[in-house]
Amino acid sequence: MRRILIGLNLFGAFFIILELFLKQQGKSICQTEGCQLAMGLARNENFILIIGTTIFLVLSLLFFLSKKRNLFPIIDVILIGVLSVEGYLIGIQFFFLSHLCSFCLIVGILFLIITLIYLFTYHRLTALAGIVSFIMVIFATYLILPMTGTLEEMAKICYIKGNPKDKWYLFVKENCPHCKKLLNYFLNYYKGDLKLYVCEAERCSLLLKKLGIKEVPVLLIEEKGKKEIFVGEQCILQGIEKKQLFPEMFFYQPQGTCGLNTCQ
Structure with a gap:
């Protein structure tokens, strides 16, 4: 032996x-x-x-x-x-x-x-x-270790309208007023095709912190060949309108946000 x-x-x-x-x-x-x-x-x-x-x-x-x-x-x-x-x-x-x-x-x-x-x-x-x-x-x-999986698996809501080509992931916190406004906008007023996954920020906190993000709401748009991230209510709404990434969101305090631990 x-x-x-x-x-x-x-x-x-x-x-x-x-x-x-x-x-x-x-x-x-x-x-x-x-x-x-x-x-x-x-x-x-x-x-x-x-x-x-x-x-x-x-x-x-x-x-x-x-x-x-x-x-x-x-x-x-x-x-x-x-x-x-x-x-x-x-x-x-x-x-x-x-x-x-x-x-x-x-x-x-x-x-x-x-x-x-x-x-x-x-x-x-x-x-x-x-x-x-x-x-x-x-x-x-x-x-x-926190429970993990794909963002689709971790999402608490999946809302599909029309025939969307992109996947949108909205990271929210339950007591965040900015998150509630955005969610209401996407579910009731957004007119384009949409495939929206709503994820609880607490469950995805490791991912967000790894990206250097400490506030919610956060919108991750996954398009073919690229990803865009928008932080804050106003930045998200502007980003949706202009469909471009705002580099300043990582270096300046985003407007219309709540911290992962406390609401601003």
């Missing part, structure tokens, strides 16, 4: 090295959207891959030397730490990004298999802590 553990770790190292090589060519083992989203969140994806390769190689060496020395406590610590990190990566992809990266999933499963074989071969009950931490961290991400 020791040889199998060494072989699995060497395979894991080779698997990540292959991904590193493909990254330099602008390619990847995983072509799923989940992989692109996961790596898009990473500050330095190559550094993460190098760390993963190093861990597999270190584990291979430790298992090789464990025949003559008692290196099991070191292996226990490494496996517990690695499985905790893998639990976080998988949890954030599943519950936050709503997409799983197949590459990350394969690496995580590989670490789990290594831990299980190690547990039953050497009867290291401390390795159970790694498996428990893997499960608990995934569960913790479910409890802590």
Whole structure:
């Protein structure tokens, strides 16, 4: 079994090295959207891959030397730490990004298999802590991270009139008077074709804050090949009329807004 553990770790190292090589060519083992989203969140994806390769190689060496020395406590610590990190990566992809990266999933499963074989071969009950931490961290991400999905899935209202080509997303807050005025305008007075998704700003707060937006209402217009964002009641109405983006809305206080936490 020791040889199998060494072989699995060497395979894991080779698997990540292959991904590193493909990254330099602008390619990847995983072509799923989940992989692109996961790596898009990473500050330095190559550094993460190098760390993963190093861990597999270190584990291979430790298992090789464990025949003559008692290196099991070191292996226990490494496996517990690695499985905790893998639990976080998988949890954030599943519950936050709503997409799983197949590459990350394969690496995580590989670490789990290594831990299980190690547990039953050497009867290291401390390795159970790694498996428990893997499960608990995934569960913790479910409890802590906000529910996410596509904007269409998160919308509380979808209003369609005519045959619109664009998608409009209106981010509102329940007690915001500016939001109520705009919503009333779109539902009752807007004369053009319209496909409007009304989203609660609280549920989409991470997205809005990532864009540097701290006020509502916000209108995101998704056209073919481009997106436009308008912040504030007056800016939205002017933007609809002129159909152009106002850069100043990000640098000057928008008029007719409510803060995400308090209304102005």
